[in-house]
Amino acid sequence: MNAQYRPLPRGARVIEQGKIRFPSVTTILSGVDPIRFPEFLLRQYASRGSISHALGRHFLTTGRWESDPLKTARTPEERIRMLEDMEIVARGNLRLRWQDCNFPGFLEKYGRDFKPWPGKAPEERFFDQDFRFTGAPDWPCLYKDEPAIADLKTSGFYPAQRVLRFMKQLAAYARIAAGEIKYIITIPLNPRNKCGFGEPIVSTNVDGYFNMFVRDRWMFLRLFGL
Numbered sequence: 001m002n003a004q005y006r007p008l009p010r011g012a013r014v015i016e017q018g019k020i021r022f023p024s025v026t027t028i029l030s031g032v033d034p035i036r037f038p039e040f041l042l043r044q045y046a047s048r049g050s051i052s053h054a055l056g057r058h059f060l061t062t063g064r065w066e067s068d069p070l071k072t073a074r075t076p077e078e079r080i081r082m083l084e085d086m087e088i089v090a091r092g093n094l095r096l097r098w099q100d101c102n103f104p105g106f107l108e109k110y111g112r113d114f115k116p117w118p119g120k121a122p123e124e125r126f127f128d129q130d131f132r133f134t135g136a137p138d139w140p141c142l143y144k145d146e147p148a149i150a151d152l153k154t155s156g157f158y159p160a161q162r163v164l165r166f167m168k169q170l171a172a173y174a175r176i177a178a179g180e181i182k183y184i185i186t187i188p189l190n191p192r193n194k195c196g197f198g199e200p201i202v203s204t205n206v207d208g209y210f211n212m213f214v215r216d217r218w219m220f221l222r223l224f225g226l
Contacts, residue, residue, distance in 0.1 A: 009034065100196050
């Protein structure tokens with residue numbers, strides 16, 4: 001790192017493996033196109049999202065839905081982070097509720113199209129050696145019996161620019177099984193909907209979105225030297 005590069009964004013996730021530093025997919029996307037939102041509000045949304053993701057991961061791993069997020073913690077460190085997230089949501093001025101993000105309801109309506117992908121686990125971390133990034137897809141699965149990457153989102157709005165960002169993220173995650181993934185899918189656990197979810201947003205344009213992500217990866221390298 002030298003003076004010609006910007007400092008890494010706040011909250012950047014970089015993991016070292018074999019003396020090589022791998023920025024996460026979301027760090028790359030946020031570094032190139034920052035989310036411009038007040039920090040104290042963004043933190044509340046992020047905490048609700050973290051809780052919803054932990055509940056979803058636990059269900060996909062165990063087949064059991066837990067109403068108590070603390071029961072999803074796998075380590076003491078995860079329990080501490082979960083307590084922090086629950087406190088932020090409970091005390092935040094936005095009055096958010098993780099219960100408004102309804103993954104079981106989504107599966108009840110659309111789950112017939114989704115099946116487990118043998119040998120693939122939720123949030124299994126991978127490292128792409130070619131483009132040097134890392135990611136942990138929410139849900140490598142089979143969608144209509146074809147390999148897919150699905151990601152849980154807890155946003156209340158899904159404008160085109162936001163969906164584009166999500167799809168670039170998913171296309172990068174598709175590198176977990178390069179050449180096999182046919183579908184990338186955003187699962188909108190929309191708390192603004194009375195039912196707590198929306199229709200899945202599905203694309204087969206994996207290569208096109210990945211090429212867009214590669215441009216972002218190159219820009220991230222130019223900006224941050226990593």
